[in-house]
Amino acid sequence: MLKIAVPNKGSLSESTIEMLREAGYRTRREPKELIVTDPDNEVEFFYLRPRDIAVYVGSGTVDAGITGRDLLLDAGVEAIELMTLGFGRSTFRYAAKPGLVASVADIEGKRVATSYPGLVRKDLADRGISADVVRLDGAVETAITLGVADVIADVVETGTTLRNQGLEVFGDPILHSEAVLIKGNRPGPEQAVDVLERRLMGVRTARTYVMLDYDCPRHLVDRATELTPGLESPTVSPLQDEEWVAVRAMVPRYGRNRVMDQLYDLGARAILVTDIAACRL
Numbered sequence: 179m180l181k182i183a184v185p186n187k188g189s190l191s192e193s194t195i196e197m198l199r200e201a202g203y204r205t206r207r208e209p210k211e212l213i214v215t216d217p218d219n220e221v222e223f224f225y226l227r228p229r230d231i232a233v234y235v236g237s238g239t240v241d242a243g244i245t246g247r248d249l250l251l252d253a254g255v256e257a258i259e260l261m262t263l264g265f266g267r268s269t270f271r272y273a274a275k276p277g278l279v280a281s282v283a284d285i286e287g288k289r290v291a292t293s294y295p296g297l298v299r300k301d302l303a304d305r306g307i308s309a310d311v312v313r314l315d316g317a318v319e320t321a322i323t324l325g326v327a328d329v330i331a332d333v334v335e336t337g338t339t340l341r342n343q344g345l346e347v348f349g350d351p352i353l354h355s356e357a358v359l360i361k362g363n364r365p366g367p368e369q370a371v372d373v374l375e376r377r378l379m380g381v382r383t384a385r386t387y388v389m390l391d392y393d394c395p396r397h398l399v400d401r402a403t404e405l406t407p408g409l410e411s412p413t414v415s416p417l418q419d420e421e422w423v424a425v426r427a428m429v430p431r432y433g434r435n436r437v438m439d440q441l442y443d444l445g446a447r448a449i450l451v452t453d454i455a456a457c458r459l
């Protein structure tokens with residue numbers, strides 16, 4: 179059976195469970211269920227702390243896992259990022275009280291609090307900066323208020339937590355993170371992991387695209403299909419009225435209304451959008 183590690187709590191947990199469910203896998207019925215066997219798909223899911231997932235995958239104890247890219251890099255293990263999953267997006271950034279540091283070079287000799295010491299030590303080493311890294315479990319923004327550190331390096335999503343502590347980011351983001359599917363780099367059940375990857379890709383695609391149908395005067399079909407090229411090529415079917423054709427194509431969900439407006443202006447009619455429930459491309 180394929181062993182897959184998934185986050186049991188925190189920011190990535192709910193979205194992961196929802197995505198697995200959409201991909202046709204069994205998910206836990208209540209938060210205290212730590213191992214879920216899905217015999218139909220020959221998969222066993224291990225609900226683990228997001229931070230530990232990369233470690234399990236890196237050691238080969240489980241075949242694949244879902245975690246954040248930042249957590250994967252912090253763990254510094256031998257694991258490969260197979261695909262991004264489209265949720266849990268964040269940046270990882272340095273921050274301090276306004277006026278204390280103008281640039282990342284000014285971190286030299288200062289104390290940096292973080293719950294991602296692996297990531298921060300590597301970033302500082304890459305830049306040739308020597309600083310004292312203080313490892314904390316969470317709520318690192320408070321470390322400055324309490325005088326434990328001069329600078330923090332932490333996950334920033336909306337920036338609300340930083341603002342509430344009177345802190346400001348500086349320098350470019352160390353990293354852009356999101357939830358990712360990872361696997362170890364040892365030989366394993368490649369085919370079963372491929373199935374998981376394809377299923378998750380199917381969910382991602384179904385969420386990113388919608389199906390667009392419309393009727394179009396035959397002489398306008400070239401111009402219309404330029405607006406809706408589809409993935410391979412749009413389906414163009416004859417209609418009873420020979421002056422018209424029906425067109426069907428996948429279009430990005432984002433921007434679909436603009437495409438519908440453009441098609442209408444061009445002369446297309448009966449323009450319909452439908453959600454895609456699942457797909458394999």
Ligand SMILES: Nc1ncnc2c1ncn2[C@@H]1O[C@H](COP(=O)(O)OP(=O)(O)OP(=O)(O)O)[C@@H](O)[C@H]1O
Nearest residue numbers: 187188189190228229246248266267268333335355
């Ligand atoms: N607003 C956010 N806050 C925290 N993590 C976020 C946020 N948005 C996305 N993430 C991502 O979620 C992952 C961290 O998850 P989580 O916060 O659950 O871990 P944790 O801090 O170790 O757990 P917990 O906070 O429950 O102790 C990282 O990959 C991070 O980039």
Ligand SMILES: O=P(O)(O)OC[C@H]1O[C@H](OP(=O)(O)OP(=O)(O)O)[C@H](O)[C@@H]1O
Nearest residue numbers: 316317318333334335336337338339340
């Ligand atoms: O930019 P924001 O939208 O404010 O989000 C970022 C904050 O959220 C996370 O904290 P979390 O809730 O995971 O608590 P923790 O620090 O204890 O892990 C992260 O560590 C930041 O503190």
Ligand SMILES: [Mg+2]
Nearest residue numbers: 188189316317
């Ligand atoms: Mg957290």
